Amino acid sequence: MYKIVRKQMLNPSVVLMEINAPYIAKKAKAGQFIIFRIDEKGERIPLTIADYDRENGTVTIIYQIAGKSTMQLSELNEGDTILDFAGPLGVPTHFEEGIKKAAVIGGGVGCAIAYPQAKALHEKGVSVDVIAGFRNKDIVILEDEFKAVSDRLIITTDDGSYGKKGFVTDALKELIDSGTKYDVVVAIGPVPMMKFVSELTRGYGIKTIVSLNPIMIDGTGMCGGCRVTVGGQVKYACVDGPDFDGHLVDFDELARRNSTYADKEKQEKEHYCRLMGGIRNA
Amino acid sequence: MPNMAPNKTKMPEQDPKVRARNFEEVALGYTKAMAMEEAGRCLNCKHKPCVEGCPVNVRIPEFIAEIAKGNFKEAYEIITSTNNLPAVCGRVCPQENQCEGKCVRGIKGEPVAIGRLERFAADFVMENEQTKIKKPEPNGHKVAVVGSGPAGLACAADLAKLGYEVTVFEAFHVAGGVLMYGIPEFRLPKAIVQKEIQSLKDLGVKFMTNMVIGKVLSVDELVQEMGFEAVFIGSGAGLPNFMGIEGENFVGVYSANEFLTRINLMKAYLEDYDTPIRKAKAVAVVGGGNVAMDAARSALRLGAEKVYIIYRRSLEELPARREEVHHAMEEGVEFLLLQNPVRIIGDENGRVRAMECIKMELGEPDESGRRKPVEIKGSNFEIEVDTVIMAIGTSPNPLIRSTTKGLEVNRRGCLVVNEDMLTSREGIYAGGDAVTGAATVILAMGAGKKAAKAIDEYIMSK
Numbered sequence: 001m002y003k004i005v006r007k008q009m010l011n012p013s014v015v016l017m018e019i020n021a022p023y024i025a026k027k028a029k030a031g032q033f034i035i036f037r038i039d040e041k042g043e044r045i046p047l048t049i050a051d052y053d054r055e056n057g058t059v060t061i062i063y064q065i066a067g068k069s070t071m072q073l074s075e076l077n078e079g080d081t082i083l084d085f086a087g088p089l090g091v092p093t094h095f096e097e098g099i100k101k102a103a104v105i106g107g108g109v110g111c112a113i114a115y116p117q118a119k120a121l122h123e124k125g126v127s128v129d130v131i132a133g134f135r136n137k138d139i140v141i142l143e144d145e146f147k148a149v150s151d152r153l154i155i156t157t158d159d160g161s162y163g164k165k166g167f168v169t170d171a172l173k174e175l176i177d178s179g180t181k182y183d184v185v186v187a188i189g190p191v192p193m194m195k196f197v198s199e200l201t202r203g204y205g206i207k208t209i210v211s212l213n214p215i216m217i218d219g220t221g222m223c224g225g226c227r228v229t230v231g232g233q234v235k236y237a238c239v240d241g242p243d244f245d246g247h248l249v250d251f252d253e254l255a256r257r258n259s260t261y262a263d264k265e266k267q268e269k270e271h272y273c274r275l276m277g278g279i280r281n282a
Numbered sequence: 283m284p285n286m287a288p289n290k291t292k293m294p295e296q297d298p299k300v301r302a303r304n305f306e307e308v309a310l311g312y313t314k315a316m317a318m319e320e321a322g323r324c325l326n327c328k329h330k331p332c333v334e335g336c337p338v339n340v341r342i343p344e345f346i347a348e349i350a351k352g353n354f355k356e357a358y359e360i361i362t363s364t365n366n367l368p369a370v371c372g373r374v375c376p377q378e379n380q381c382e383g384k385c386v387r388g389i390k391g392e393p394v395a396i397g398r399l400e401r402f403a404a405d406f407v408m409e410n411e412q413t414k415i416k417k418p419e420p421n422g423h424k425v426a427v428v429g430s431g432p433a434g435l436a437c438a439a440d441l442a443k444l445g446y447e448v449t450v451f452e453a454f455h456v457a458g459g460v461l462m463y464g465i466p467e468f469r470l471p472k473a474i475v476q477k478e479i480q481s482l483k484d485l486g487v488k489f490m491t492n493m494v495i496g497k498v499l500s501v502d503e504l505v506q507e508m509g510f511e512a513v514f515i516g517s518g519a520g521l522p523n524f525m526g527i528e529g530e531n532f533v534g535v536y537s538a539n540e541f542l543t544r545i546n547l548m549k550a551y552l553e554d555y556d557t558p559i560r561k562a563k564a565v566a567v568v569g570g571g572n573v574a575m576d577a578a579r580s581a582l583r584l585g586a587e588k589v590y591i592i593y594r595r596s597l598e599e600l601p602a603r604r605e606e607v608h609h610a611m612e613e614g615v616e617f618l619l620l621q622n623p624v625r626i627i628g629d630e631n632g633r634v635r636a637m638e639c640i641k642m643e644l645g646e647p648d649e650s651g652r653r654k655p656v657e658i659k660g661s662n663f664e665i666e667v668d669t670v671i672m673a674i675g676t677s678p679n680p681l682i683r684s685t686t687k688g689l690e691v692n693r694r695g696c697l698v699v700n701e702d703m704l705t706s707r708e709g710i711y712a713g714g715d716a717v718t719g720a721a722t723v724i725l726a727m728g729a730g731k732k733a734a735k736a737i738d739e740y741i742m743s744k
């Protein structure tokens with residue numbers, strides 16, 4: 001059993017939790033993830049390790065209330081426990097030596113996954129520009145955290161209700177065109193966003209790292225469910241990734257594969273909402 | 283006077299039409315009377331060829347003689363003196379290639395139903411006897427076991443009986459390995475596996491689930507930081523192979539591992555569990571082993587109207603247990619033999635629509651002595667399916683070997699061990715599928731036992 005030691009709503013549909021998991025806290029690195037299962041009947045759900053505290057033995061997760069499992073998790077409180085919490089899984093993010101300037105781009109809850117990468121780069125002494133994109137003002141998350149690890153933070157909203165109006169790609173293009181030279185771009189968010197950022201940076205020849213979120217079960221390489229095509233080769237995102245070169249990823253295939261259970265997910269969520277009278281998000 | 287009936291005493295089974303739609307156990311087991319009748323067929327041969335056929339040398343005629351006399355508990359004790367998991371082995375051993383394959387009654391008729399009798403003795407004792415397990419005196423030594431499949435469980439059990447403090451580290455959230463995630467409920471009820479694991483807990487074995495060794499702790503850390511004096515690696519061969527043909531990433535293509543894990547471990551077939559699975563209409567399962575049979579029969583049970591086994595050789599070469607092939611046929615699985623997939627065809631949304639196959643014929647024997655299938659040019663055809671399950675084999679996961687320095691592996695990624703199951707590293711032993719590649723439950727168990735003995739000798743001589 002793994003205890004929830006802290007819970008904080010970052011916005012109405014994004015939750016931060018600190019979970020007591022000392023073995024994982026001791027080993028975790030930026031870019032890795034955990035798989036949790038709420039109870040005996042729960043699904044195994046992957047979430048990125050947003051942060052960790054080796055001394056206190058806790059791991060931070062930040063998640064969007066997307067469907068049944070995350071909704072159930074969000075209903076638990078400090079002091080409650082979840083049944084399973086396994087990790088740290090996946091290859092830690094690896095940045096080459098010699099990177100001086102980086103752009104870290106987060107889309108929505110993808111900011112939670114982008115944050116540890118921005119922090120890792122910042123701690124290496126890299127100059128980091130963060131572009132964080134949201135649909136509107138109400139769902140902006142991690143602003144202070146990003147500020148602390150970046151040289152420049154640009155927040156964009158689709159409707160202009162906060163920060164700059166427009167998409168993250170627009171903001172990135174502007175920065176590049178105004179002469180900022182990036183050695184690397186890290187883009188994490190919805191599949192279309194990662195695709196468009198990668199298409200943009202391809203034109204400029206800037207190396208781009210994306211973090212993929214295919215459907216997973218075990219997270220150890222034994223089911224093949226998480227397979228993605230990268231540079232024409234089949235990779236297992238849970239053991240070969242989740243970070244890959246954005247210029248090589250087949251995003252359309254990923255989007256299709258992620259829709260495998262779309263019908264069932266919709267049903268389950270609605271069913272669960274009806275049962276719990278929960279608010280529907282997303 | 284032995285019972286000279288040429289055939290095995292029939293075991294009651296669920297009707298094929300009914301069972302093809304439920305996940306309950308297919309074979310229902312012998313009654314006492316049936317078991318005693320079948321036991322009467324054993325000739326108690328002096329040279330015991332059957333015992334040689336069993337990888338752990340279960341004392342077969344002796345236990346059968348006890349069953350014949352109605353001494354079921356005694357029979358059970360004879361079996362468990364060499365086999366820790368009789369309820370499992372009685373159900374899943376490929377008996378026709380092992381014990382029963384050597385039985386003299388098999389020369390003129392059917393062999394003695396050794397597997398069924400073994401299962402009977404184990405089930406009888408589980409149901410009727412209070413086996414009180416006495417925790418042995420601790421000997422003060424600690425051993426770590428990585429992986430909780432049959433190899434790890436057997437090793438842990440034998441060491442615990444000797445007084446070792448054993449901790450089993452398992453990557454998944456439950457212990458049992460393939461017995462829990464691979465072999466379906468209708469062939470091996472999960473409650474049986476959990477009872478076996480409970481008896482290990484009663485012996486004092488500690489289980490730590492959700493521990494992916496190589497990630498959360500390395501093998502070296504188990505030794506250096508956690509004070510384990512020896513490590514046994516029984517991490518299996520869980521990595522699925524794909525064919526590398528066109529269309530394998532379409533929605534609706536599964537590895538058998540994923541398909542079976544969703545069903546067995548995550549209970550996707552039960553309404554109130556959250557893990558989803560595709561409800562398929564027509565399913566093609568590629569492969570001919572136990573894994574393929576399990577996937578095909580599970581697909582039927584989930585409601586598929588058509589389920590095909592696509593196998594590139596002929597019926598004789600099908601590597602699955604004979605009983606499973608027979609059961610699959612009875613249940614309505616269609617066998618497309620001497621055929622091989624060429625590509626998978628998707629619709630405009632990237633979902634499986636059909637599979638193109640080619641007919642094969644058997645050519646010259648290859649190194650393994652089996653006649654090699656060769657394609658018949660131009661014989662391509664399509665079958666309409668919406669789900670494809672690849673069951674063409676698995677290989678060991680590289681996670682442990684890539685995070686443990688100095689562990690020798692062979693070309694296929696299997697750990698190399700000597701006759702004592704010792705790897706190239708002192709104090710680190712290995713066995714089961716991690717060493718042999720995908721094999722059988724009983725071989726994995728045998729390896730675990732052998733390693734336990736060697737580990738005991740190693741620690742005692744230090």
Ligand SMILES: Cc1cc2nc3c(=O)[nH]c(=O)nc-3n(C[C@H](O)[C@H](O)[C@H](O)COP(=O)(O)OP(=O)(O)OC[C@H]3O[C@@H](n4cnc5c(N)ncnc54)[C@H](O)[C@@H]3O)c2cc1C
Pocket residue numbers: 033043044045046047048049062063064065066067068069070071109112113212213214215216242258259262265266269
């Ligand atoms: C390596 C990795 C790291 C991730 N990190 C985070 C994170 O830090 N924060 C966060 O909010 N989300 C993260 N995700 C996505 C998260 O796992 C899914 O949102 C979650 O599975 C939704 O579960 P649910 O039952 O609540 O919703 P569901 O009803 O299962 O699904 C809701 C939506 O999520 C997609 N989805 C379903 N299952 C998965 C799955 N196993 N993996 C990915 N997408 C899925 C579906 O296509 C659907 O649109 C990560 C995914 C991966 C693979």
Ligand SMILES: Cc1cc2nc3c(=O)[nH]c(=O)nc-3n(C[C@H](O)[C@H](O)[C@H](O)COP(=O)(O)OP(=O)(O)OC[C@H]3O[C@@H](n4cnc5c(N)ncnc54)[C@H](O)[C@@H]3O)c2cc1C
Pocket residue numbers: 374375376428429430431432433434451452453454457458459460461464465466493494495496516517518519520542572573576603679681682713714715716720721722723724726
């Ligand atoms: C579907 C299917 C049907 C089968 N049917 C039969 C049959 O009818 N008869 C028969 O005799 N055999 C059958 N087999 C084969 C048999 O199950 C295996 O040979 C046997 O289980 C191997 O045992 P093992 O202990 O070596 O490995 P496994 O049973 O594979 O167990 C390995 C365990 O180690 C864990 N693990 C792996 N890596 C790590 C890590 N890094 N850290 C921690 N834990 C780890 C895994 O999660 C797993 O629980 C079947 C196999 C399958 C897949």
Ligand code: SF4
Pocket residue numbers: 335336337338339340342365371372375377380381382396397400724
């Ligand atoms: S363990 Fe398997 S091979 Fe040995 S006697 Fe029992 S069923 Fe036969």
Ligand code: SF4
Pocket residue numbers: 323324325326327330331332333342343384385386387394396
């Ligand atoms: S070979 Fe057959 S008949 Fe002979 S002892 Fe063994 S089981 Fe009995």
Ligand code: FES
Pocket residue numbers: 215216217218219220221222223224225226227236237238239
């Ligand atoms: S999640 Fe199963 S192989 Fe990656």
